[in-house]
Amino acid sequence: MGPVLLTLGLAVLTWVFVVGDLVRRHRPAWHWYLVGYPATACRVVFTWGKVAQLNDLAVAKRPPRGLLGDLVVKGDPLRPVAPRISFPRATRTGLTMVVRLHAGQTPATFLKAADALMHAWKVHAVRVTSPERGIVLLTATATDPLQRPGLASAPAELLSALIGVLESGGAWVMNLRLVPHWLIVGATRSGKSTLLARLITQLASQPVALVGIDCKGGMELGLFARRLSALATCRREAVAVLSALVVDMQDRMSACRAAGVRSIWELSDKARPVPVVVIVDEIAELYLSDGTRESKAEAEQCSTLLLRIGQLGAALGLHLVVAGQRVGSDLGPGVTALRAQLGGRICHRVNDPGTAEMTLGDLNKDAVAVAQSITAEERGVAVCTGPDGGWSRARSHLTPTDEAVTTSRKYAATTPELPAIGRALAGLEGDAK
Numbered sequence: 001m002g003p004v005l006l007t008l009g010l011a012v013l014t015w016v017f018v019v020g021d022l023v024r025r026h027r028p029a030w031h032w033y034l035v036g037y038p039a040t041a042c043r044v045v046f047t048w049g050k051v052a053q054l055n056d057l058a059v060a061k062r063p064p065r066g067l068l069g070d071l072v073v074k075g076d077p078l079r080p081v082a083p084r085i086s087f088p089r090a091t092r093t094g095l096t097m098v099v100r101l102h103a104g105q106t107p108a109t110f111l112k113a114a115d116a117l118m119h120a121w122k123v124h125a126v127r128v129t130s131p132e133r134g135i136v137l138l139t140a141t142a143t144d145p146l147q148r149p150g151l152a153s154a155p156a157e158l159l160s161a162l163i164g165v166l167e168s169g170g171a172w173v174m175n176l177r178l179v180p181h182w183l184i185v186g187a188t189r190s191g192k193s194t195l196l197a198r199l200i201t202q203l204a205s206q207p208v209a210l211v212g213i214d215c216k217g218g219m220e221l222g223l224f225a226r227r228l229s230a231l232a233t234c235r236r237e238a239v240a241v242l243s244a245l246v247v248d249m250q251d252r253m254s255a256c257r258a259a260g261v262r263s264i265w266e267l268s269d270k271a272r273p274v275p276v277v278v279i280v281d282e283i284a285e286l287y288l289s290d291g292t293r294e295s296k297a298e299a300e301q302c303s304t305l306l307l308r309i310g311q312l313g314a315a316l317g318l319h320l321v322v323a324g325q326r327v328g329s330d331l332g333p334g335v336t337a338l339r340a341q342l343g344g345r346i347c348h349r350v351n352d353p354g355t356a357e358m359t360l361g362d363l364n365k366d367a368v369a370v371a372q373s374i375t376a377e378e379r380g381v382a383v384c385t386g387p388d389g390g391w392s393r394a395r396s397h398l399t400p401t402d403e404a405v406t407t408s409r410k411y412a413a414t415t416p417e418l419p420a421i422g423r424a425l426a427g428l429e430g431d432a433k
């Protein structure tokens with residue numbers, strides 16, 4: 001009987017391991033609900049008292065002073081009490097707990113303890129928010145959802161692009177109607193051009209004019225040449241394109257003034273000019289000069305023109321999406337002013353803390369720390385800002401070269417014409433001959 005039982009036991013155990021592993025790999029959500037969540041929930045419940053005490057989250061009911069005869073003695077309070085925590089609730093990607101703060105406590109103490117909680121509960125990350133006064137919501141993510149991101153869905157809207165997925169599993173959407181101008185930053189090979197490719201692929205099917213400025217010889221944006229209403233591949237061309245756009249912007253302004261409206265969106269469908277998205281890959285190519293007078297003048301012109309579009313373009317349907325490795329004032333004084341106009345921010349892996357600080361620092365200090373922790377393997381991972389002033393870790397969807405080419409060919413016929421820009425570029429060619 002004994003050997004039979006043993007064999008049977010071993011067979012069942014092997015089956016459990018094999019099936020468990022298959023479920024983990026192919027149905028990570030099931031695995032999380034069946035195995036990961038119960039284990040992590042127990043860990044949270046059993047370690048909460050100790051973790052709270054070690055991280056100064058527990059508070060003593062009695063003051064840390066007492067009377068000893070005529071003397072007041074001070075010391076460490078006895079038996080501090082941890083704040084009440086709710087039973088962990090399972091979500092698809094992790095678990096959430098609600099903590100009721102003791103009087104006098106603030107969420108800041110919990111923010112400081114987030115790393116300790118992450119290690120104690122063996123989860124990927126713990127985020128601390130305070131949805132209500134006196135309440136802290138702890139959201140733990142079990143594993144990095146951006147390691148194998150699927151593609152979330154989002155409603156199709158004009159000037160809105162589904163870029164990828166957020167850490168929460170939601171859709172990462174860039175909506176230019178809500179946030180008109182964007183700055184995309186990252187070290188080399190961090191995923192900037194991939195993100196631009198995704199943006200263009202998403203906007204290609206919409207009635208939107210796309211203008212590319214790619215002064216690295218047009219290698220990246222050139223793939224989309226057939227769907228671009230104009231493409232500048234050197235700084236001279238960029239100046240011509242931007243100058244024509246500024247003239248066009250003034251025409252739009254006059255049209256709005258004549259109709260007595262404050263933006264092109266208030267004009268009738270017939271009278272409304274087509275929205276234009278100007279996409280710049282590598283801003284440094286526009287701003288750096290080699291010291292010659294001509295080069296300096298061109299850089300200054302680019303700076304002034306971009307700034308003007310940034311300042312006035314939003315209401316007139318002119319949008320800027322600017323990518324670059326650095327956005328510091330070493331590129332010239334105009335960069336700081338332009339940065340201030342680019343409200344939407346996306347920060348990939350960066351080489352120096354200063355760049356993350358410049359991109360996200362004026363919005364949120366925690367976002368800077370998270371951006372700095374992006375590793376070289378995590379290509380396409382970035383910290384992005386949302387329309388409500390919040391921020392999130394996210395990953396863009398990789399657009400392979402053939403998909404880019406197919407998309408641009410498919411929608412080539414719908415490319416809006418921008419005759420003024422065409423004439424400006426043709427004028428340059430004429431000069432060169």
Ligand SMILES: Nc1ncnc2c1ncn2[C@@H]1O[C@H](COP(=O)(O)OP(=O)(O)OP(=O)(O)O)[C@@H](O)[C@H]1O
Nearest residue numbers: 186187188189190191192193194379380396397398
């Ligand atoms: N979201 C992503 N998912 C998977 N892989 C990605 C993603 N984004 C980028 N990569 C990979 O990283 C490589 C480099 O990305 P990309 O060319 O976009 O970087 P970059 O920031 O534009 O670099 P550079 O500054 O040198 O132009 C891509 O060829 C691709 O293989």
Ligand SMILES: [Mg+2]
Nearest residue numbers: 192193220281
């Ligand atoms: Mg690039």
